[in-house]
Amino acid sequence: MQFTIEVGRYNPEGRYADSAIPGEPFPPPWDRAVPRRYQTYVVELPEHAVVLDALIAIREQQDESLALRCACRSAICGSCAMWINGHAQLACKSKLREFTKNGKTRVEAPPSMPVIRDLVTDMTPFWRKHARVRPWLENKPLPAGPMEEYTVPNEAMEELLQEVSCISCGACLMDCESFAVNKDFLGPQALAKAYRYVADPRDARHRTRLAELSDRHGVWDCTHCYECVQQCPKGVAPLEQILKLRRLAVEAGFTDNPGARHARAFAASVEHSGRLNELTLMPKSVGLFNVVGQLKTLPSAINMARAGKLPPLKHTKIPGVKRIRAIFERVGGRPK
Amino acid sequence: MIIDHDVVVLGAGLAGMRAALETARAGADVAIVTKVHPIRSHSNAAQGGINAAIGEGDSWESHAFDTIKGSDYLADQDAVEVMCREAPADIIEFEHMGVIFYRDENGKLGTRAFGGASQARTYFVGDITGQALLVTLYDQILKAGVKVYEEWFATSLYVEDGACRGLVALELITGELHFLRAKAVINCAGGLGRVFEPSTNAMICTGDGYALAYRAGAPLMDMEMVQYHPTTLAGSGFLMTEAARGEGAYLINAKGERFLKDYAPNKMELAARDVISRAEATEIEKGNGVDGCVLLDLRHLGPDIVLKKLPQIHEMAIDYLGIDMLKEPVPVRPGMHYQMGGIKTDINGATPLPGLYAAGEVACVSVHGGNRLGANSLLDTIVFGRRAGRAAAAYVKTVTPTRRSTAILKSEQERIDELLARPYTGETHARLRLELATLMDKNVGVYRNEAGLREALAKIRDLKERYGRLAVGDKGRVFNQALQFALEVGYMLDCAETIVLGALERKESRGAQARTDFPERNDAEWLKHILVKYRPGEAPELSYSPVKITNWQPEARVY
Numbered sequence: 001m002q003f004t005i006e007v008g009r010y011n012p013e014g015r016y017a018d019s020a021i022p023g024e025p026f027p028p029p030w031d032r033a034v035p036r037r038y039q040t041y042v043v044e045l046p047e048h049a050v051v052l053d054a055l056i057a058i059r060e061q062q063d064e065s066l067a068l069r070c071a072c073r074s075a076i077c078g079s080c081a082m083w084i085n086g087h088a089q090l091a092c093k094s095k096l097r098e099f100t101k102n103g104k105t106r107v108e109a110p111p112s113m114p115v116i117r118d119l120v121t122d123m124t125p126f127w128r129k130h131a132r133v134r135p136w137l138e139n140k141p142l143p144a145g146p147m148e149e150y151t152v153p154n155e156a157m158e159e160l161l162q163e164v165s166c167i168s169c170g171a172c173l174m175d176c177e178s179f180a181v182n183k184d185f186l187g188p189q190a191l192a193k194a195y196r197y198v199a200d201p202r203d204a205r206h207r208t209r210l211a212e213l214s215d216r217h218g219v220w221d222c223t224h225c226y227e228c229v230q231q232c233p234k235g236v237a238p239l240e241q242i243l244k245l246r247r248l249a250v251e252a253g254f255t256d257n258p259g260a261r262h263a264r265a266f267a268a269s270v271e272h273s274g275r276l277n278e279l280t281l282m283p284k285s286v287g288l289f290n291v292v293g294q295l296k297t298l299p300s301a302i303n304m305a306r307a308g309k310l311p312p313l314k315h316t317k318i319p320g321v322k323r324i325r326a327i328f329e330r331v332g333g334r335p336k
Numbered sequence: 337m338i339i340d341h342d343v344v345v346l347g348a349g350l351a352g353m354r355a356a357l358e359t360a361r362a363g364a365d366v367a368i369v370t371k372v373h374p375i376r377s378h379s380n381a382a383q384g385g386i387n388a389a390i391g392e393g394d395s396w397e398s399h400a401f402d403t404i405k406g407s408d409y410l411a412d413q414d415a416v417e418v419m420c421r422e423a424p425a426d427i428i429e430f431e432h433m434g435v436i437f438y439r440d441e442n443g444k445l446g447t448r449a450f451g452g453a454s455q456a457r458t459y460f461v462g463d464i465t466g467q468a469l470l471v472t473l474y475d476q477i478l479k480a481g482v483k484v485y486e487e488w489f490a491t492s493l494y495v496e497d498g499a500c501r502g503l504v505a506l507e508l509i510t511g512e513l514h515f516l517r518a519k520a521v522i523n524c525a526g527g528l529g530r531v532f533e534p535s536t537n538a539m540i541c542t543g544d545g546y547a548l549a550y551r552a553g554a555p556l557m558d559m560e561m562v563q564y565h566p567t568t569l570a571g572s573g574f575l576m577t578e579a580a581r582g583e584g585a586y587l588i589n590a591k592g593e594r595f596l597k598d599y600a601p602n603k604m605e606l607a608a609r610d611v612i613s614r615a616e617a618t619e620i621e622k623g624n625g626v627d628g629c630v631l632l633d634l635r636h637l638g639p640d641i642v643l644k645k646l647p648q649i650h651e652m653a654i655d656y657l658g659i660d661m662l663k664e665p666v667p668v669r670p671g672m673h674y675q676m677g678g679i680k681t682d683i684n685g686a687t688p689l690p691g692l693y694a695a696g697e698v699a700c701v702s703v704h705g706g707n708r709l710g711a712n713s714l715l716d717t718i719v720f721g722r723r724a725g726r727a728a729a730a731y732v733k734t735v736t737p738t739r740r741s742t743a744i745l746k747s748e749q750e751r752i753d754e755l756l757a758r759p760y761t762g763e764t765h766a767r768l769r770l771e772l773a774t775l776m777d778k779n780v781g782v783y784r785n786e787a788g789l790r791e792a793l794a795k796i797r798d799l800k801e802r803y804g805r806l807a808v809g810d811k812g813r814v815f816n817q818a819l820q821f822a823l824e825v826g827y828m829l830d831c832a833e834t835i836v837l838g839a840l841e842r843k844e845s846r847g848a849q850a851r852t853d854f855p856e857r858n859d860a861e862w863l864k865h866i867l868v869k870y871r872p873g874e875a876p877e878l879s880y881s882p883v884k885i886t887n888w889q890p891e892a893r894v895y
Contacts, residue, residue: 013812048658060766064809064818069372071538074574074652076467077376093655116509117815123373136475137434147390147424149431154439154446157461158644164436164461164468165647168375200434 001047003096005054007066008083008108010036010115036108036115039063051099051107052080052091055119068119075233078167081174082119083110088174090233110174125183126170129190133213137197138205150202163196163241165234172228172238184217188228188238191219195241198248210249219245220259258285258293271328274318278311337514338742341367341483342732343725344503344518346490346545348374350466350714351696351721352524353473355685356482358725359522364732366725367483369490369505369516371540371820374474378526378538379717382466383577383648385448385458386714388423394455396420401888403712406452406608407676407705408847409863409890410558410883415701417886418683419712419719426718427459435472436461438645448645449582452608452709452895456582463577463648466714488514489820490544491752493521493552493692494744500552500691501738504748508820511813513752515745519732520691522724523549523679524717527697528831530824532672532780533773534573536565545698547827549679550834554689555867557700557881558677559831560838561848563708564782566612568671570629572656576649576668578710581605583641586633587612588665589624600895607895610707610848613670617782620669629667638662670782674713676704676848677838680867680881685724691735695724702865705883706847755822758807765806765821772799772825772832780832780839785852789840796832803829834868834876841866841878859890 043057052070059066069079073092080091084099084107091107099105109115114122143150172188179185186194191213198209213219219242228238250260262285269277282301286293304310318324345356348370359366370377389399399420404411431437431445437459440446450458461468477484488505494515495501502517525545529537550556566587567576581587587605589595599615600607607615616630624630634642639662642650653659653666678700685693685701696717703716779792803826810818844858845851869877 011812012814048656059817060764064764065812067815067817069376071372071376071378071540072381073539073572074381075655076381076648077372077378077538079372079376120815127373131478134479136472136479137432139432142432147428149428149437149445151443152439153443154441157436157439160436161462164471165464166471167380167467168471197434200436202434 001045003043003045003049003054003100004104005041005043005058006038006104006106007041007055007058007118008036008106009039009118010109011117038106038108040104045096047097049096050092051084051089051094051096051105054096054105055091055107066119067117076167078169081169081171082121083108083174088171088231090169090171093233112174112176112180121170121174123170126168126173126187126189129173129187130168130193132186133190133194133197134205134209135193135197137200137203140202140204152201156201159199160196162236163192166192166236167234169233171231171233175227175231177225177227178221178223182217182221185221186217188222188242191222191245192236192238192241195245198245207252210245210252211254213245214249214254214257214260219249220257220262258287261285261287271325272317273315274321274324277315279313279315337512338517338745339514340517341365342518343520343522343728344369344516345522345524346370346503346548347377347524347526347696347698348484349377349379349524349526349696350469350473350717352377352522353477354718354721355522355524355693355695355725355728357473357476357480358722359729360480360482362726362729364729367485367516368477369485369488369503371487371489371508371544373486374477374484375471376540377470378541379470379714380467381536381538381575382714383463383575384450384579384582385460385465385711386427386469387450387453387457387709387711388427388459388715389420389455389457390424390427390445391447391455391457394457396423398454399423399457402453403703403709404705404888405893406707406709408610408707408857408893409859409888410561410702410705410847410865412702412884413886413888414884415683415703419703419715422719423715426715426722430469430472430718433472433476435468438462448579449606450710451578451581451606451612452603453606458579458582458711460579462644463579463646469714469718485516489823490525490548491748491823492744493548495552495689496738496741498690500689503548504744506752506820508815508817511816513745513749515742517738517740519735519737520693520728522685522693522695522728523698524694524696524721525698527675528828529672530769531773531828531832531835532562532776533770534568534777535672536568536573536575537673542824543827543831544824545694546678546834547830549687549689549692549694549698550830550868550870552689552692553870554687554692555680555869555879556677556834557680557865557867558702558705558838559675559834559868560842560866561676561704561706562672562780562835563609563674563676563848564613564670565673566609566616566670567632567668568673569652569656570627570667570669573671574652574656575673576632576653576666577646578609580632580634580646580649583645584637586636587616588631588633589619590626591624595619595624595630603895608707609710610850611895613782614850616670626667629669631665632668633665634661635663635665672777674708676700676702676706676708681724683723684727685720686727691731693724693728695720706849752819756808756811756819758805760807760809761805763802763806764809765818765825768799768803768806769821769825769828772796772828776832776835780836783850783852784839786840789836793833793836793840796829796836800829800833837868837876837878838866863890
């Protein structure tokens, strides 16, 4: 079967194969825009072939200068995450048939990260975030016996298996909406990794970890866009781990931060009137007496007003709000 | 650039990182050089588990006997004793580092059964044990602050006054060559699966470490012992873990029979890998196969076991064959999986070349002999990685600094420049590699014979000659993978030659070496290792070394 692949080429040395076709500029709105061009290749492959098969065929038979990372070819090593038709995917797991749109498949380095060459992304931001969550066990006192393991229920280990299945491919970070606007956000993979240690019954840093993660650029900076859940090739569902971290952090008493206050104000407003009171939400999140923090939100508020997006000044309850409150009672009241 | 360290570790898989961690703990200045990020190392593909005799009623002697019997008595028994005695402490250490090993109902480490073992002594994390160990160890490396030169590709080892004193590596991102001067090098560069097509191995398993050591003068041992895994997926050749059979899966032929009753009536699906691979090849040869495969049947295990304990292979069969193993059996065939042989080392990882240590798949201690038992390779990496790290750290205290010559940097640069400057001749790295690898699978596979091996040797030498005309289709500096692959094909050709030389020399059948022209094991003549040593400009030199027998005399091997 014939497949047409359009590959985003980038070479800092400015050399391309002669057949290269000048392409479009790097897609906005990303701040790491680099010049690139798209080059089209046609490959003949079996109908169940994956994108990686095509890229390897190109590199081996048509153009040795095409650079990409790959190793295991079976979604274990995490090397080949890249943008395929505009979303981060593992090339070795993406069937060409399913990713052919308008007769072609577009493959490129994700614009959210620096590019080294062609499909080779600079993963430094990813690994820095990984290291920032201190991703190692800080042992509780070791078991008494000289050759003894910790005694923990298998369920506790199974709870961590979802994160341990992570192959660090970086697809989640590549498509993370929050990372797109805030490069300091810890990001889905690092936070999922953090949950893996927070939830490990053998770890002694449980509370310290939760405190650190409640801080700036931590768990509360996630915007619930679900891109990480969607893109993760191993079912790690980083957002789910982030939500567990938030719950644990609030339960542990780390509530004096904008994120936790925001969540509380959000829930309180919905419980009270069945809808959000957006006028009071922001002050309550930033802190009622935090004048500087509130002033910082002013430009956004002005922009919103200009765009006609200002919330109604008079906040009213929805009809039948009692039924909303019943839901809150049913699920165990509002978070403390 | 010239960089100095006490110890340079080549490779960041389990053996390399474990060696580096131990070297650092012993107070030496250590750095890792690796051609891929540590997390991408092929240790992550080990699925089934890691062996240790910890449980009540088990003993290191039993583990050692199973390993030695599995090796078809070619393993060095002193080395096997070390591995099996030290296994429990190493597993416990990894548990303390945070590996989420499966637990029994008492919250203690639980096991699964594995091939060739008389006890269920395989500790595991689902079917991603290698990955779970690798990630944990990588995080320990971060914690210890070990320096890692990522995506640096080694082009040669540096030997000065008969001792290994560092290596030269190409930094892929810049295309710059660097000389890492050291008092010792620990070679943990991993396997050589790409010498065969198909293989379960990743595309990065190109035999770099074997060839680098070989060219530097360290002998390779038992290279003919290439493991064919009994259950690799039809088509792609991806690994379907032995844990499937450990959990109770059947192997059936086209008639639906569990054909192993005719080959290994006692252990059935849990016989040693070489035995099952031969049984499958024979069964397929007899016409009882299904499109060149037999079938791995998990249907009777049910979703609870398959989805909880074998989720990865369940997903892979769906992804790459469209088969749901809960409903249908999966076609599998024997596929190249592991190199038992490698750089000859003693039980501390020291090779005959002073200053050069080796551990993991690239090394041959030898604990696997003619056939490795499943779940012994992860164990090999962490036990002998640790021991090599400790030995190297002690050795560097006795070594004075080098003469600080930098001539090797210049000669390596010239070699690379010459390769880049070659005009296009039609010989590409991909074509040479594929010709080599299909040849190896055809002529040096499960069954071998003199004619096939002779043909392979002649063709390899022809390929080597053509390799001299190989041109690189990318002249740039930044991430020039064509250059890297061209150098890798050179490594693979050296590996292939030593494999075939060993296979030709060993005129008997033992473990993974099954000669149709010498079908019996011959202890009187061949209870010994074959060593291959590089001689510049001449044919390689073959020699022998005795097998160390401590407690277990060779006997007939029945499963």
